[in-house]
Amino acid sequence: MKVPRLLPGIFLVLSLSSCREYKVFTEYEIEEFSFQGHKAKIVFPHTKNEDGFWIWRARFWGVEPQVDKALLEKGFHLAYIDVADLFGNKEAVRLWNDYYAFITKKYDLNPKVVLEGLSRGGLIVYNWASKNTEKVACIYADAPVCDIKSWPGDLLTGVGSPKDWETCLQVHGLDEKSVMDFKGNPIDNCVKLAQAQVPALHVFGDADEIVPHFENTEPLVKNFEKAGGKIELIRKEGVGHHPHSLEDPKPILDFILNHTVNKSR
Structure with missing residues (x-):
């Protein structure tokens, strides 16, 4: 038996959280702009890490910012571009390619980036990374969507989102029949990252x-x-889809630093 469809209400909460995003990083310099018609941001650390390390958040700007703030204090830049309604499709990957080229050159950032994928952000993180394995230092995914049939689809056991599902199928050029043979999900393309030895960390609630x-x-x-x-x-016992991250982000921070700052050269 399926649980009631609570997703719209839940995402309303996240939307309200996003409305407070301008207050999240007030102690840092933030540059906001439009990139090819998409909202984009970059947050500057007080003191830039000498290696130009940076983290690229894929979704829910400002929500549970513990990891982002900890890395800013370590001299990391924090980048973002909104491609949420593209659900990791080919257009989203193209946009990320262009944005990566733009910001690494303009801000002199490290060619290897830390990818942060919360919820549906897992789609673009893995789909882009699988095409750009040499550009990824590591992946931190948090309650990530790894199969669109699970979410926003209602084809497995999870709570789907009909409106998002309609958009998702449309932007991928799929229908409810062809999606069953779709091989463009993170569960499929993660193989390329594994073969390239790109390290990954997943944080999830076992009651999601x-x-x-x-x-x-x-x-x-x-x-x-x-x-x-x-x-x-990192399995969070008895925790649902929210909250993301960890109250104490040290385990996540340690993982990221071990594959960037503390990595043997």
Whole structure:
């Protein structure tokens, strides 16, 4: 038996959180602009890391910013471009390619980026990374969508979102029949990252009914490890889809720093 469709209300809460985004990083310099018609931002650390390290948040700007703030204090830049309604499709990947080229050159950032994918942000993070394995230092995914059939689709056991599902199918050029053979999900393309030895960390709640870990993270882990990759997991017992991150982000921060600042040269 499926749980009631609470997703619209939940995303309303997230939307309200996003309305407060301008207050989140007030202690830092922020540059906001439009990039090819999409809202974009970059936050500057007080003191830039000498290696130009940076983290690229894919979704829900300003929500649970513990990791972002901790990295800003370590001299990382924080970047963002809104491609949420493209659900990681080819156009989103193209936009990310162009944005990556633009900001790495303009702000003299490291060619390897830390990718941060919350919820649906997992789609673009993995879809872009699988095409750009040499540009990824590591992936931090948090309750990530790894199969569109799970969310926003209502084809498995999770709580779907009919309006988002309609948009998702449209932007991918799919329908409810062809999507069953679709191989453009993170659960599929993660293999390329595993083969390239790109490290990944997934944080998830084991009571998540919106993006269930057993039809998103677990199949991705299976394919990732089968392809020879290494992926770390932080399981939050009894926690649902929210809140993201950890109250104390140290385990996430340590993972990221171990694959950037503290990485053996």
